[in-house]
Amino acid sequence: MDSMITAAARALAGGDPLGALKRVALRDDAPALALRGIAMAQLGDFVRAKALLRSAARAFGQKEAMARARCVAAEAEIALVSRDLSWPAKALHAARATLEAHGDRANAAHALNLEVRRLLLIGRLDEAERLLADADPTMPLPPALRAARELAVAGIAIRRLKTKAARAAFTRAEQASREAAIPALAAEVESASLVLETPAARLIAGGEERPLLLEEVEALMGSGALVVDACRNVLRDERHAIPLATRPVLFALLRALAEAWPGDVPRSTLLARAFRAKHADESHRARLRVEIGRLRGELHALADIKATKRGFALAPRRAGSVVVLAPPVEEQHAAVLAFLADGESWSSSALAIALGASPRTVQRALEQLAQAGKVQAFGRGRARRWMTPPVPGFPTSLLLPGPLPTN
Template identity: 80%
Template structure:
């Protein structure tokens, strides 16, 4: 490897893409093309970066397996940043195996970090944890150590293990400062800000207040009966009853929980669950049926008792009933939560991350765009959606993922 290639590689490792381009900007050999592609990616010119990396992979040829694998890893990172979630992950697996087989442990570790970040993005926490548990404890350079610690923090945040998340963020911060890469330092700072922002609202006895993530963790372990409107479940310390697929039942339950220990009138329940302004006998009959279904769902946690004017929620074991609500509630909040990261997303990538149909996501984006909350650029398959970061939409409780076990 000649001196200019070496100097460009060192500049890229230090987060100085302009310095790297000064050494290789006029060269078209395979190593120079690869370094130029990485530099353009660091500068945000992702389309140009992808073209350069593909050209570099072709120029290296079949005999340069390690170099081609490094190009594939770089392409995977660009795909992740540009939210191309349909990018072929098998190519990354093959590249990582090639790097491991040829002793390039650092780039193989980088490939693992990319895999972890993608799994976090689409909410596959169990798989991400299995990968982390199987990794050998090898020393990593500061930049890779910071990225690994961010992945650990991301899992801990979504699992509501705030102590582990705080420790991982502190480790990431130390490693990022040691790496002296401004973009990495900014990423850690951004993650720390999200961690310290209000993650939910507590609604109890007619009052409400914001909760930090560690307060949410403490609430779920408090033994109270929690109606979780962030995930549409009801739970106490030991039992979780999901109601995400029963929106009418959850609407009734939330109305009862917000009024606890008082009861709720039938007219209020009809308006909340059925949006019925003028209730007739058919509405009242349906309310009785739905209350019977809700009583059956809650049989281990609470009873739903009829009163003279309506219904009341009576917990079986818990001493108090509270509602855990998102920090801001509006239609399509989950879409806004993803777009709040400041990156540009395609509607298909959002559909993968949210687990919804592409058409459902497209309708949501169109409604948000009409309200001036998101904007798009490009056309057809190249169309991307984005919005400036919104502090009222921390993604912690809105991103998909399993609940912490009781």
Template identity: 75%
Template sequence: MDSLITAAGRALAAGDPLGALKRVALRDDAPALALRGIAMAQLGDLERAKALLKSAARAFSPKEAVARARCVVAEAEIALVSRDLGWPQKALRTARATLQGHGDRVNAAYAGSLEARRLILIGRLDEAERLLAGFDPTPLPPVARVAHELAAAGIAVRRLRTKAARAALGRAALAAYEANIPALTTEVENASLVLKMPAARLIAQGSERLLLLEEVEALLASQALVVDACRNVVREAGAVVQLATRPVLFALARTLAEAWPADASREALLRRAFRARHADESHRARLRVEMGRLRAELGAFAEINATAQGFELAPRRAREVVVLAPPVEEEHGAVLAFLADGESWSSSALAIALGASARTVQRALEELSGQHKVQPVGRGRARRWMTPPMPAFPTVLLLPGPLPSD
């Protein structure tokens, strides 16, 4: 074993990329290229890191399958941090299978954590949960445990399981402390902020207030009738009526809920649902039709009664009607929500995460840029978008152990 390669690998595992570069910066053999690539990634030069890792993967012989697979895992983490959601996940799955087949349990587990975190970003929580289910990270080194626990926390947060999220983040913080890598500790601390920041607004009886994530969880578990503007659904005691594909009906339901226990005027309903400034008889006729459809959808939850001024919502069982709305509501709010994680996103990655067309996302980014709410970095295909100011890059990449065939 090359002593300089071993020393450089240990420096990277300890979060010291400069120390690793001092040992291998002038070498162009495959193990040195791989270690230089990871060091450059830790220092934030992702383009150079990707080029070095690709060169390393080509330089390793076909017999050195484990080393090549580790390079793929490192490339996958760079893609995740770069929000390159179009990066070929099949390559990561193949690398994970190779690592498992050769007994490299640590890097195989890390590859699984990366795949789960990508699935979480694009909202495929069931797949991410299945990927992590039944896996015990306890025997893993601290850095790998942090990756696993951050993925588990991400799923728990999106499932509104704040107790499980807090426990996973606590385990991640303990593992980061054991690893004694400041950048890793910072990453866990940043992930933990989601439990301390407003997650939604509660609108009820003419007033509103911000809610933390655990308060949202408690609200959805209560007996209140909740018109959820974060998901465009209506909820009560675990039962859900989906209105995400019926925006007019949801707009009417929200207007009625915001007015409860009073009635909502026809003018207010027409403005919210049809954006009609001056209502005529055709608008009023359509309002009656849509109200009939909403009655059918919410029949198990509430009655909708006509009044002299408009319509009122009368819950059947719930004692309270509330609206759960995003913390900030504005045009292109979903784009801003993804950019709020502090990372740089490409327009194509945002389109994948939002389930929207690339052109729609590009128009939104251009409008937000004109309002100085987002800023572009780079040009052409390398252009990324982020919220100013530009944050630091704390993620630690893992490629432990000897790189040549062993």
């Protein structure tokens, strides 16, 4: 490798893409193409970056497997940053295996971290944890890679509601970013750590509500209270969880009863909350009795529902209190807005993968949000992307996106 290529690589490692381009901008050999592609990615021109990296991979040829694998890893990072979740994950896994086989442990670790970040983005926490567990924590890594690894560890801890572990990982990431002396990396660590100081939910109890930090949410889950979690549509105490995400009517009734606890809720209020019935007739009242019976059956391990003169009341079996944990902001298509709140541009197909919803459902939501002026689109066809500026106080997908821990 000649001196100009070496100097350009060092400039990129230090976060200086313009310095790298000064050395290789006019060269078309394979190493120069690869470095130009990475430089363009750092400057935000992802389309040009992907084209250069693919050209570099072809120019390296079949005999230079390690160099080709590095190009694949770089393209995978571009796909992740640009929220192209349809990019083939198997290609990154194969590239990591090639890098490990050739002894390039640093780039193999980088590829593994990219796999973990993608799994976190789509909510597959168990797989992300298994991948991190496979990595050797004692292996010496450059500071930038150590920071990236700690960000992944913190991301898992946040989603598991382990705030102490997350805070410790953010501290290690901050130390590593200072060693790396890359301003963009330091800014990323600082921005990611703000989730611990941002309201993650609202506590509704006794007719009052207040915001909760993630640390307070963790404490609430171990407090012995019966928690109606409106972030995930789950009823839980310290030992049990009853999911109702697929039973929206039952969860609407449960939430109304929990918000009124220890008092009861009039039948007319339950009809309005669960069925949106403005003028209830006998058929509505009959349906309410049926749904209350179904809700009793679902909740029998944790609570009972007692009939009163006015309506119904929730009666916990063991817990001494009942609270509702609600998202900081509740509105239509809040889940879509939560992902867009990271400030990145998303395709509708990527949002569908992350949300586990059909592409058409996501497209309809985006169209409605665009009509309301809450999101904006640019590009056409498959290049169309959606984004919105971060909304103050709005929860991003990092806060409470996945299943709650069961122990």
